[in-house]
Amino acid sequence: MTHLRSFVLYSDFNCPFCYALHERLHRMKLLESVDWRGVQHAPYLPRPMRQWDGTMKAELQYEVPAVRRLDPDLLIELPKGKPNTARAIDWAARLLSSDIHGGMEFVRLVYAAFWRDGLDISDEAVLDQLAAQHTDTGIPGRAEERSGSIAREWEEGWHGTGQSSVPILVSPDDRLLVGCVPSEQIVRFFG
Numbered sequence: 001m002t003h004l005r006s007f008v009l010y011s012d013f014n015c016p017f018c019y020a021l022h023e024r025l026h027r028m029k030l031l032e033s034v035d036w037r038g039v040q041h042a043p044y045l046p047r048p049m050r051q052w053d054g055t056m057k058a059e060l061q062y063e064v065p066a067v068r069r070l071d072p073d074l075l076i077e078l079p080k081g082k083p084n085t086a087r088a089i090d091w092a093a094r095l096l097s098s099d100i101h102g103g104m105e106f107v108r109l110v111y112a113a114f115w116r117d118g119l120d121i122s123d124e125a126v127l128d129q130l131a132a133q134h135t136d137t138g139i140p141g142r143a144e145e146r147s148g149s150i151a152r153e154w155e156e157g158w159h160g161t162g163q164s165s166v167p168i169l170v171s172p173d174d175r176l177l178v179g180c181v182p183s184e185q186i187v188r189f190f191g
Helices: 017-028 054-070 086-098 101-117 123-132 144-160 185-191
Strands: 006-010 034-038 166-169 177-180
Touching: 006 017, 006 144, 017 054, 017 101, 017 185, 034 086, 034 144, 086 101, 086 123, 086 144, 086 185, 101 123, 177 185
Parallel strands: 006 034
Antiparallel strands: 006 166, 166 177
16 A cells, blocks of 8 residues: 555554654644554554553553653553554554545544543454544445555565564655654654
């Protein structure tokens, strides 16, 4: 799937740094030049989402305050766990391939549903509701095979960067910006 957008953003819905970067790009009005591509940086996560304890709970308790320090204006809550994002990425692939603006709104809704509202975005019913919020034409057919091939292309592209983390921005000349960085760095990268 190719868009007329010149930058690529590899991102995962269950990563608070991805959410923070996405919202920062939105506020900076830079998303119009970004081709969002969802990837699973943690495909082993459960579906349905389970409440975490131990190491994963400690990770969440570290990550969310770290994101708050990076972006004090960001609305973010500590979720109960981290969900598997395969279904949400497939939904995004379907919607982005049929309506880029509606698809990008869906992406933003999914981030908010998880990071603000604590919803389980691995739940198909939650995704159905979010998709219905942004479209007047109805929910596109469940083209699982097509969206799966798009998601696999995104995954291959992400692996092709040589990085294993998210978020990653890729410029038209293949420069990389890894992580949720200060706004000044983003401006230089896009400039």
